[in-house]
Amino acid sequence: MTETTKTPDTPGTPSADAVIAPDRQGLIPLPAAAARALTLVGGIATVASTFLAWTWTADFPGDLTVYGYPGGLQWLTLVGGALVALFALAGYGVRGLGWLAPAGPTGPAVLTALGALGVTWYTVIAIAVELGGLVNLEPGGYVAAVASLTTVIGAFGLPAGADETRRAKEAFTAYLKAHGRSRLRLAIAGVKFLNAYIGKPDHIAAPQTVPGWLQRLAVTAVTMAGLGIFSYGIDIPSEEGETFIGYLVVIVFAVWALHTAGLLDRFSRLVAAHRGFALAMGFVAAILFPFTQTDDHYANIGVNILIFGTVALGLNIVVGLAGLLDLGYVAFLGVGAYTAALVSGSEFSKFSGVQFPFWAAALTGAAASLVFGVLIGAPTLRLRGDYLAIVTLGFGEIFRIAVNNMDGVSGPDITNGPNGIPSIPDLSFFGFNFGTAHDLGGFTIGRFANYYLLMVLIMAIVVLVYTRAADSRIGRSWIAIREDETAATAMGINGFRVKLIAFALGATLAGLAGTVSAHVTYSVVPNPYQFAGAAPPNSAFLLAAVVLGGMGTVAGPLLGAALLYLLPEKLVFLQDKSLLAFGVALILLMRFRPEGIIANRRRQLEFHETGQLDVPQQTTLTDEPAVTKAGA
Amino acid sequence: MTTPVLEARDVTMRFGGLTAVRSVDFTVNSGEIVGLIGPNGAGKTTFFNCLTGLYVPTEGTVSYQGKVLPPKPHLVTKAGVARTFQNIRLFANMTVLENVLVGRHTRTKEGLWSALLRGPGFKKAERASEERAMELLEFIGLAHKRDHLARNLPYGEQRKLEIARALASEPGLLLLDEPTAGMNPQETRATEELVFAIRDQGIAVLVIEHDMRFIFNLCDRVAVLVQGEKLVEGTSEVVQADERVVAAYLGEPFEGEPADDTGTAATAEETDTADETDAAPAPPETPAAGEDTGPDTAEPDGTGPQSTASTKGDTP
């Protein structure tokens, strides 16, 4: 999303005024005033339509039958419509809304209008298809469909930069000319067109200086909004896969719109300015999450995401920072989980008499993983990268098979074989029993919420370890090794030693997360610790979370883990096609955004801060062809 | 003035049946700028690699300030010998400042624990490192670009940054591998100034170069390597006057040819340590596609652009 629009020779379009200059015209030749009015009216009408009934039966998920207030997918349409209306108002130059679109309101308006159109039409079509015919639509549905279409027409009529329009058309035809026509190609060309059309200018006017407390307030507000949005998404019942798709559509277009509006840039600057504060707010939001939930199930999902995300973050040290390809990483999670289970006091444990307090169990688990990390790393880290991949893959398999066989029948009696170690007791801190629900200021905090909060703490530790390690002498040497090992050793870095530290640190963090996971699931069994499987955690999923989210970032693996966990969870209506969809989604994502959803800070630097035009042409081109192709 | 900093005694390097370097004796004294020249395939880079620990000489020893250098590049750097590369090898995705900070690696010792705990000692060391790095950036004139990515620097600045990075390890001897390759005359002159300035800080410099004029302007002493053997050594005048040198060079193709040391390149498959300074760089027309940066094949971002930049530069 970020990179495509950058071409070194783009003249900057510095202010919103320039974009709305009268001689510029939109794609659809409408007078600017008419287009603006159309967009605004369409947006408001879209919002209004959500208060009507769209269908007659409650069979369609979310109950869209009610006049008077929206439900299910209608809420999403409402959000889309409201966003368009806001951007349209910003286009009128309404006082106080200028900050909404520092980079000009046309792009965001087009995108939000498309988002609203997408979610509305998706809903209407889904109603017609699932319930068997357009007759199932109430007038509200038609109103919504027409209103959202009007909005899009209006938005495309909004004045856009002539350059953008021309370049967009060129991009469209050029792509088709180069690749021939087919439905897929048309779609790609469409994305290219859109991308060029709504192109975000390279330079955005610097924001007015606002007082520090206001900036912090903004960070707080955004974080809380994020928490709200996330909670909304996680709360969509699994049966309502339609609503979740609508949710994704709105999110994607809204984020894209915010990006073209230049708000994301501004926000990341804010975050950079208040780094510590933003991080703290992030954790506050994470801690608040269970308080927004009434059902322990969502805390359960939350804790699983946190475990998965924490392990992914640990893997990010190994893969993202040090550039070591580890295909058996989940084994370290297993080592931690099994160690914790063995000393948990479960009657099925080989050492059933032993019950460590949790802090000791956590340290033991982490230490056991550390030992394994060193044992595996020491002989293999001298090997070349790809060999390391296969050796770690082998280690992962060895771990699973060994654990599966160590039941006293076909191996030493340690792990209870395929039955695993069940009946792991709940944790208890100073009389606070994690297994039971507690009342906290009127909120009920259930079992999984307890563990969720514990996991937030562990994740905080891991994030701290990650950021501190990354931003230090050792972190720099990891990145140096990743970038160019020969040069790094020539700078006096002992490659082997530094890699071993990364490998062992990653293992330790995974082990730490494993100790909690053993208690959360009551049991440890060998099965989950495999290379590739249908559900997280397994090594392939972990790696996918890191790469998908963005290597070398903190937020990336966490986001990737959340997505990879939630998508299969929420898209159950795909039934036995869900794995197929997942596989295809991985391929497409890598095809169109190989650097992951959240770009590395270093890439951000490259694209946002430097802005130097004396960059030799080839340095951008040779490295980035895959990126320049990236569409969405 | 004549304390030897680096002494190579009877260094021989054989790859299988091929002898790339044959019993070379070589000394660099403190405060001296020494040039090492030779036609393509003369074994310059192989010799260079023997000095920096990339290769273990088959025979002979290399010692620095009287101590035999260990055959590991990182220990060589730690001992006080820093180097640059013929085809620039910066950490492309790190900022300018970070590149120099990596160079400080051997002169700092904060490990993982102190990074995690962030005690006062850590902060102090980081601050000191950063100050020193900024000094070096001032010295080469890149302080204003501290937060730019190395890959985005123009070619000449990348060269300078590489030198700053090497200087950050506080070496007693700096080895420069073709520092002016691909530079225009102004840039070459600037580099000359830079090398003199480095020498003035008390650091001995050994330069491998093709550009004769540059070498003869710069160096106190020049050694000529031909077919793995030291042909002649002495002041610029002595070397320039030597007929054998002229003959050796005339026998070879044009000096500006980007590839050198084809002889040793052929033997690259015999060696265990990947070393790109030796092999022929890719011709300029080639995209960076296959430009793999040696052993570290697991790296997520290829360092393609910088190699391309360098190859572009190789053809004036």
Next chain:
Amino acid sequence: MNTLPQQLANGLLLGSMYGLIAIGYTMVYGIVQLINFAHGEIFMTGAFGALTVYFYILPGGTSMWAAVPLMLVGGGIVAILVAVGAERFAYRPLRQAPRLAPLITAIGLSLALQEVVRNFYPGADKARAFPSLDTTHDLGSVTIKDADIFLIVAAAVCMSALAWFVRKSRTGRAMQATAQDPDTAQLMGIDTNRIIVVAFAIGGFFAAVAAVSYGLKYGNIDYRMGFLMGLKAFTAAVLGGIGNIYGAMLGGLVLGIAETMAATYINNIPGMQQLGGQSWANVWAFCLLILVLLLRPQGLLGERVADRA
């Protein structure tokens, strides 16, 4: 009864299959340094392609003499199409992308291929019967069946053909050149893209040959058959020295024999009674791999293809 010859034969047969699949890994890796993790699934689709020919195209009761070559063709076509398609549409756009991107693509592709077969091939949610060649022959203390003979012959023929192809044919030599140095090869007028496609195609065809042998030998195929076989074949490729086609076959044979030997004899070693048997065989196979890599990091017949500048 001395079972050693029989066990050696077992290992050799298993190993030839690994070797045939490993060729695909090693050739692709040798040229583009890409670990095509979906190769196991290409092997799987080859098997289903051959099955399609037998059950849905050939008339019932076709003699196996006629059927097997046609199944080879059918399986080969499917596997080649899948392999080349994967290269064209999934891997090629990622050639300049960060190194891990193609790996994730491969994992996605692998999942997708499995699921496509499971969801859309009739009856493929369970194992499907495959025509097998079961006539057995006793050679001394060794019993083998027709399918085993087919496998051995097929492996030998394929390897010789490949060796000839790489050495003598124009494309084969171009391939070697590309593996040595793609940039120079391109300058010499070699169409690198074409070479890569050829490598994928040959890998796909060899996988299909292995798949047909697999079906004939074991009598049934399923959509998951590629995963473990692919993993083992990849191990074999690394063991033999990735990038080297003879190494791939050698690695396969060594791995196959090591597995059978480990399953049979490890528990006879005092103190390791519980560490033998089939369930530990994979562990020993991987231990062998690690050991070999430690002693000889480039693999048994390794060329240092990736270490070029």
Next chain:
Amino acid sequence: MRQRSLVILTSVLTTGALTLTACGSRDNGKSGDSGSGNTLTIGVDAPLSGENSTTGLGIQYGVQIAVDDANKNNWVPGVKFKVNALDDKAQPATGQSNATSLVGDDKTIGAVGPLNSGVAQSMQQVFTSANMVEISPSNTNPELTQGKNWQTSKKRPFKTYFRTATTDALQGGFAATYAYNGLKKKKAFVVDDKQTYGAGLAKIFNASFSKLGGKIAGTDHVNTGDKDFSSLVTRIKKSGADILYYGGQYDESSLITKQLKDAGVKIPLFGGDGMFASTYIETAGKASEGDLATSVGVPADTLPAAKQFIQTYKSKGYKGDYAAYGAYAYDAATAIIKAVKAAVDANGGKLPSDIKNGLRAKVVDGVQKANFEGITGKVSFDQYGDTQNKQLTVYQVENGKWKAVKTGTFNG
């Protein structure tokens, strides 16, 4: 060009709209009368995608058929049932998350599943805390119901966990008895797949067979997903065993039996209900002839209800494999429905209003007291939650079909 695409777009939309309107109708009677609010949900947890999905889907649709039957025949007047099938992908954490989701839903009164014992371990406590009944159609590990020391002192760990599947102890023992006394086999080679089910079965067979006086010629373990068993087969050949007992699923056993017979070892392979499926015969082909499997209950063709079930499953075109656990799942769901009925009857014919805190506990009691003829035989549970159906049948492959050769009860 712009105009042209607009025209195309409009015409496409119009055509689409017309088509949809023409085909549509508002009442296709799917569930028009479900508005009364008396719809209860029965949860299903099983692997519905990926590796074990074939058997998992069999469980899902087994429950579906039971629910459809209940709705059609109005078993509980005024109450409709529906199925909420969740996919656990054979992962404990996912299964647990499904359990919390079912527990959190106000309308869910019980759950059928999971397939894997390893998954069950992380779900049992969740259901017990919520007092919700969980009936597994397939878990065979005795520890799940009888505690760790089930051989010496049984103790039920989770009072809401039941199962319609028999434990390994029964099947393994029954098989051993039949092999020794019925088939007169004296030397058995025992192999398992190192999964909870298979390993447990093999262990019991091993013990029972030796106790009867048989000789164990050898043991080995394989990994699920293995395909080549040639070295194992060679060892079996060498051991001189006259029967091979295999604890595990048909995926591996069909390969083993084929490779065994191909190597000229003509001894029967004996297994548990995990391989009692037509797929076993289809994939192993002629090699399966003479092989044996135990299964719980009396043969399906002696019970009309069971025949009806299989017919429905086939006619609805459901995916998956009913043979392994579909019928057990049907009986499990029926047990829950009957328990609801009992609760409704006890409440004067009305559905108790508080489902979460009232009905669920009553359903657990009702299931505990269940006693009816299911499609696998009598459905009732002992004090540990295990089925009291000790009816077992040995089947043998004859002319490409499973044929019942011995039915009996086992009390080992």
